[in-house]
Amino acid sequence: MTTRTTASPxxxxxxxxxVEVVSDSGEGAQKCGQIFGSVSAKMGNGCWTVEIIPAxxxxxxxxxxxxxxxxxxIGSEPITNWGxxxxxxxxxxxxxxxxxxxxxxxxxxxxxxxxxxxATHSDESIxxxxxxxxxxxxxxxxRFVRVPIEQQTLTLTDNPRHGKNMFILGLLAWIYDRxxxxxxxxxxxxxxxxxxxxxxxxxxxxxxxxxxxxxNVPFRFAVxxxxxxxxxxxxxxxxxxxxxxxxxxxxxxxxxPITPATSVSHYLGxxxxxxxxxxxxxxxxxxxxxxxxxxxxxxxxxxxxxxxPGLALKTEFxxxxxxxxxxxxxxxxxxxxxxxxxxxxxxxxxxxxxxxxQPGDAPKVVxxxxxxxxxxxxxxxxxxxxxxxxxxVVVLTDANLATGVTPFPRxxxxxxxxxxxxxxxxxxETERPxxxxxxxxxxxxxxxxxxxxxxxLTGLAHDEASHVTYAADVNQRASTMRSRKLAVLxxxxxxxxxxxxxxxxxxxxxxxxxxxxxxxxxxxxxHEGLAVSSTHLSFLSPMQPGLKEIFKxxxxxxxxxxxxxxxxxxPFITEENRRRGQLSLLLRAQTLVDIDCWTRVPGxxxxxxxILEEVRERLAKGDAR
Amino acid sequence: xxxxxxxxxxxxxxxxxxxxxxEYEGAPxxxxxxxxxxxxxxxxxxxxxxxxxxxxxxxxxxxIGCSSRFxxxxxxxxxxxxxxxxxxxxxxxxxxxxxxxVFVVMGDxxxxxxxxxxxxxxxRYNMNMVVLLMDNNIYGLTKNQTSPxxxxxxxxxxxxxxxxxxxxxPLSVTLGVTNASFVAQTADWVPAHLFATLKAAYRHKxxxxxxxxxxxxxWTPDIFRQAVIxxxxxxxxHHPAGIEAxxxxxxxxxxxxHDPSDLDAARTFARTSENVRIGLFxxxxxxxxxxxxxxxxxxxxxxxxxxxxxxxxxxxx
Numbered sequence: 001m002t003t004r005t006t007a008s009p010x011x012x013x014x015x016x017x018x019v020e021v022v023s024d025s026g027e028g029a030q031k032c033g034q035i036f037g038s039v040s041a042k043m044g045n046g047c048w049t050v051e052i053i054p055a056x057x058x059x060x061x062x063x064x065x066x067x068x069x070x071x072x073x074i075g076s077e078p079i080t081n082w083g084x085x086x087x088x089x090x091x092x093x094x095x096x097x098x099x100x101x102x103x104x105x106x107x108x109x110x111x112x113x114x115x116x117x118x119a120t121h122s123d124e125s126i127x128x129x130x131x132x133x134x135x136x137x138x139x140x141x142x143r144f145v146r147v148p149i150e151q152q153t154l155t156l157t158d159n160p161r162h163g164k165n166m167f168i169l170g171l172l173a174w175i176y177d178r179x180x181x182x183x184x185x186x187x188x189x190x191x192x193x194x195x196x197x198x199x200x201x202x203x204x205x206x207x208x209x210x211x212x213x214x215x216n217v218p219f220r221f222a223v224x225x226x227x228x229x230x231x232x233x234x235x236x237x238x239x240x241x242x243x244x245x246x247x248x249x250x251x252x253x254x255x256x257p258i259t260p261a262t263s264v265s266h267y268l269g270x271x272x273x274x275x276x277x278x279x280x281x282x283x284x285x286x287x288x289x290x291x292x293x294x295x296x297x298x299x300x301x302x303x304x305x306x307x308x309p310g311l312a313l314k315t316e317f318x319x320x321x322x323x324x325x326x327x328x329x330x331x332x333x334x335x336x337x338x339x340x341x342x343x344x345x346x347x348x349x350x351x352x353x354x355x356x357x358q359p360g361d362a363p364k365v366v367x368x369x370x371x372x373x374x375x376x377x378x379x380x381x382x383x384x385x386x387x388x389x390x391x392x393v394v395v396l397t398d399a400n401l402a403t404g405v406t407p408f409p410r411x412x413x414x415x416x417x418x419x420x421x422x423x424x425x426x427x428x429e430t431e432r433p434x435x436x437x438x439x440x441x442x443x444x445x446x447x448x449x450x451x452x453x454x455x456x457l458t459g460l461a462h463d464e465a466s467h468v469t470y471a472a473d474v475n476q477r478a479s480t481m482r483s484r485k486l487a488v489l490x491x492x493x494x495x496x497x498x499x500x501x502x503x504x505x506x507x508x509x510x511x512x513x514x515x516x517x518x519x520x521x522x523x524x525x526x527h528e529g530l531a532v533s534s535t536h537l538s539f540l541s542p543m544q545p546g547l548k549e550i551f552k553x554x555x556x557x558x559x560x561x562x563x564x565x566x567x568x569x570x571p572f573i574t575e576e577n578r579r580r581g582q583l584s585l586l587l588r589a590q591t592l593v594d595i596d597c598w599t600r601v602p603g604x605x606x607x608x609x610x611i612l613e614e615v616r617e618r619l620a621k622g623d624a625r
Numbered sequence: 626x627x628x629x630x631x632x633x634x635x636x637x638x639x640x641x642x643x644x645x646x647x648e649y650e651g652a653p654x655x656x657x658x659x660x661x662x663x664x665x666x667x668x669x670x671x672x673x674x675x676x677x678x679x680x681x682x683x684x685x686x687x688x689i690g691c692s693s694r695f696x697x698x699x700x701x702x703x704x705x706x707x708x709x710x711x712x713x714x715x716x717x718x719x720x721x722x723x724x725x726x727v728f729v730v731m732g733d734x735x736x737x738x739x740x741x742x743x744x745x746x747x748x749r750y751n752m753n754m755v756v757l758l759m760d761n762n763i764y765g766l767t768k769n770q771t772s773p774x775x776x777x778x779x780x781x782x783x784x785x786x787x788x789x790x791x792x793x794x795p796l797s798v799t800l801g802v803t804n805a806s807f808v809a810q811t812a813d814w815v816p817a818h819l820f821a822t823l824k825a826a827y828r829h830k831x832x833x834x835x836x837x838x839x840x841x842x843x844w845t846p847d848i849f850r851q852a853v854i855x856x857x858x859x860x861x862x863h864h865p866a867g868i869e870a871x872x873x874x875x876x877x878x879x880x881x882x883h884d885p886s887d888l889d890a891a892r893t894f895a896r897t898s899e900n901v902r903i904g905l906f907x908x909x910x911x912x913x914x915x916x917x918x919x920x921x922x923x924x925x926x927x928x929x930x931x932x933x934x935x936x937x938x939x940x941x942x
Contacts, residue, residue, distance in 0.1 A: 284742055
């Protein structure tokens with residue numbers, strides 16, 4: 001397609017649209033996408049971003065493995081997941097585009113704005129690669145718009161690697177009619193650590209993109225924001241965890257670098273000092289847990305943030321915190337596993353490890369936020385529970401929440417979220433450090449500095465006085481008391497809400513970041529006339545009450561999870577030996593209901609369309625079980 | 626480790642209190658008869674009395690092993706944690722409550738084997754605490770397994786043909802770590818020197834690392850026998866700036882002059898030799914202490930909420 005001037009481009013008004021920007025790693029596609037997402041959210045659009053991350057920092061350029069970028073789904077209503085396929089893509093070369101094509105990430109008739117320099121490149125092998133890629137993609141009805149991105153960028157900068165992304169931002173700003181004043185402001189914010197000259201050049205490049213698009217692009221998409229909405233904030237899940245930790249009054253974050261959890265500490269490192277908090281970068285994952293436990297034992301509230309391999313290393317310390325009843329909050333930003341697995345990719349496969357990772361009986365509380373907003377608020381809940389019950393609280397988020405950016409209502413801060421200092425009144429002679437309330441299993445916590453409270457805490461089996469004992473009755477009682485606390489907590493929880501009718505053919509059950517995709521799939525199924533509802537659990541240990549009652553309303557119940565399960569019908573797989581999704585396993589055990597699962601480990605978020613397809617198939621088959 | 630700062634949480638104490646030995650006595654020690662740990666416990670209790678440390682302001686942190694039962698036998702706060710991990714716990718305590726007096730008690734398995742990573746980094750953090758390595762050259766509690774400090778050729782249950790490797794030298798390792806600020810060695814059978822060493826360690830501002838050679842009468846009765854019987858086999862590092870224990874001067878006449886500010890000399894004297902060397906190898910009170918580097922002012926809930934609000938503004942739509 002050649003460039004041409006159009007006086008009045010075709011304008012399509014849409015309820016939502018999904019955009020991707022992909023480039024070689026290091027060309028700034030992510031920055032461009034983040035600014036576009038932030039501006040859209042700030043204009044009031046619903047928005048959800050997902051990073052497209054290559055495995056290496058500097059993979060070879062112009063290869064499918066180099067694809068780096070971001071998907072931004074914007075809408076007139078709140079957006080709760082990354083959607084199905086991208087409808088508009090900006091690609092800086094055909095190879096990174098090919099990577100997305102091969103992943104079925106692009107809509108059948110997607111509009112593709114592509115750098116056109118490769119088609120006519122002086123290097124024959126590059127021209128051949130272009131032709132081969134175009135041939136491979138020719139089966140689709142993609143609509144290509146060839147854009148001289150580098151050529152245009154070179155009119156304003158000598159180094160196009162640092163500038164093409166801003167030109168693209170301008171294209172998108174024009175196509176989606178973004179508020180240019182906000183775009184300029186957001187550029188200034190993103191490059192606040194750079195010189196004024198850099199900011200000015202980036203703004204100029206963006207404006208060049210706008211005018212090029214105005215002169216050459218024959219279409220525009222309008223995704224109008226709603227007229228009114230509450231005051232919103234925009235951030236990713238790891239930032240929400242960090243701000244939630246501050247809101248909760250947590251004072252010390254002990255951590256060891258691990259993807260995708262580390263950015264919590266990057267962000268905290270920037271701002272924690274200014275509120276009297278400390279980020280301690282420990283020598284290893286084990287030490288990070290130990291430092292948090294030591295600080296918590298000494299009366300400060302501490303947390304540690306990690307991912308799967310780190311959670312594994314912290315296992316023994318977590319057992320100690322359970323045994324000695326030391327309050328502790330652990331955030332596990334889940335990634336693909338086992339072992340090093342897929343560090344930058346999402347998975348929900350640490351659920352059983354979080355519940356049962358410790359040898360011996362180690363009851364813990366496990367929470368799973370399902371949105372960025374919940375990432376913020378769950379830290380306050382987690383701290384409260386950890387201190388009230390003298391227990392370990394594991395917060396399970398994942399890479400999808402960690403890196404995704406979305407707007408949510410601005411939290412109304414409340415100073416009461418900061419729990420009071422623990423009771424420091426002197427301890428009388430008859431009091432004991434584990435004087436378990438027979439009914440509740442709770443006991444008063446003594447803290448160093450507290451007069452009369454001296455005792456030696458131990459990970460060995462101990463009695464009320466914290467004296468080591470292996471007496472059968474004492475160990476039975478202590479185990480009962482530690483377990484009782486979870487039942488007490490469970491008695492305060494509400495049943496999870498059902499989205500959709502309380503009766504039907506199929507109930508989808510999820511946990512964590514898949515909520516938006518599951519609910520969207522169920523809503524679309526209902527729209528098609530299928531009797532499908534969904535429910536989502538935010539407490540995994542203890543389980544929320546009323547589940548069995550909820551399940552009774554449906555002919556089939558199925559969990560949807562981002563973890564591994566055997567597929568029925570595969571070689572050797574039988575009803576008896578089938579390994580099931582982690583939540584379904586727990587629910588079957590807790591409720592004795594025959595709960596099925598549909599789980600996948602693609603290393604990326606589930607798409608609502610995939611879930612919908614499974615729902616249709618299942619209901620078409622009748623009782624699939 | 627002599628910060629006489631009042632705890633934020635407990636400065637309600639105003640009356641004069643005097644602590645006698647009984648104020649520091651916990652459960653009766655259940656180590657074997659003849660175990661060197663008894664002597665170390667007595668020295669620590671004497672230190673607590675002499676320094677009049679408030680029991681509620683003092684925390685003994687240990688790992689796992691015979692020596693790690695130490696906190697149970699005291700009536701201070703105690704943290705008997707997991708194997709090898711005493712130092713991270715102590716780091717967390719000191720980082721969040723720098724006004725507490727923190728003592729860390731580890732065995733040679735704890736410090737030099739399973740927890741060796743924490744040892745290296747603990748020295749580097751140089752937090753104001755006393756770290757005791759009670760080194761009996763063997764795993765005792767689990768019944769006679771070779772430890773990193775077991776002499777080469779010494780038979781154990783895990784290496785019955787004799788230890789395959791030359792032992793690790795804890796003093797050399799510690800003196801090799803950036804930011805080491807106090808490194809001393811003493812022995813359980815020289816109580817006056819042991820006490821003087823603990824006292825100097827406590828008075829040091831920074832991490833005071835004290836290796837205490839400790840007899841195990843059950844598994845390694847021979848290892849220190851010659852040194853115990855023959856005072857000539859013990860060389861005392863001597864210097865006006867070193868550790869003063871005049872009570873032992875008449876018996877231990879084999880002395881080396883060593884200035885504890887001389888790191889190179891300290892590393893030379895720390896090398897494994899035929900003799901047992903006790904005394905202060907190195908001291909530099911000017912090394913930065915992590916809890917001071919990282920010290921931050923305390924904010925009220927309202928102040929924190931205000932700062933948080935300002936931060937939320939940055940994310941506002």
